Amino acid sequence: MNRTDIDRELTEICGAILGHPVDNTLTRAGEDTWDSLKHIQIIFAVEEKFGVRFTEEEIPQMDSFARFADYLEQRHAT
């Protein structure tokens, strides 16, 4: 899966959970509806879609579209 595919899937997941269209500039700090409950929902949806498992330490660090995408790109490259 390349970066374009990752971005497309992430856009779909985040948009569906946050309830409005998003793009790759999305950040938790800049998105008022990215609350603690939705954060967990995004984490589990990404895990299911991409077949990854975030550690307890990584979960709070996934605070932007770019961080998710970088993480997933790295995982799919190895």
Added chain:
Amino acid sequence: MRHDLRLDGYAFTLRPVTLEDAPFIVEVRTSDPKRVRYLHPISPDVEQQRAWLNRYFDRPDEYYWVVERMNSKEREGLIAIYNFDANHRTAEWGRWVLRPGSLAAVESALLVYRAVFERLKLDSVYCMTVAENLPVISFHDSCGLSRAGLLQGHFQLGDRKHDGVKHVCSRQSWPVVDQQLETQAQAIARRFQPPA
């Protein structure tokens, strides 16, 4: 109030606050100004916090808990129920703060609702959030709570007044909220278990 109401969840526990928690309370409520900017400020002096706790122990109908990890007993945050109204069988929950990076938000909220509806047998509970605290307002919306109004100038924080948003969870809406939170709390708890 000195109480023994303890709630065990899937990964976290609400256990009654003790005097020994005073340094932790000061730390979690003062160490990160950005996180606590929407809570009433407290003194950084631990002795003053112990004095506050001793007054709290003497007040009736007030429940203050430490949010604690079940497996490690590590303290993750604080949460409370207070402002009981016996006539309307309701109360307020708040004083909610968690250490940075904690995953206890969902389960600590779930456990406080369980305390309200299953242990204290109230008919509803409400929470007041500073209107600018949009992620917490969104959290309550996401949990399925109803917005019950905007209270102008409700909060006095420092030298500024802030509007408050009131959310209510009624006994009728509790099953939906419970299901929403429980699913996520269970999933988070599985994360703390070692891989099979």
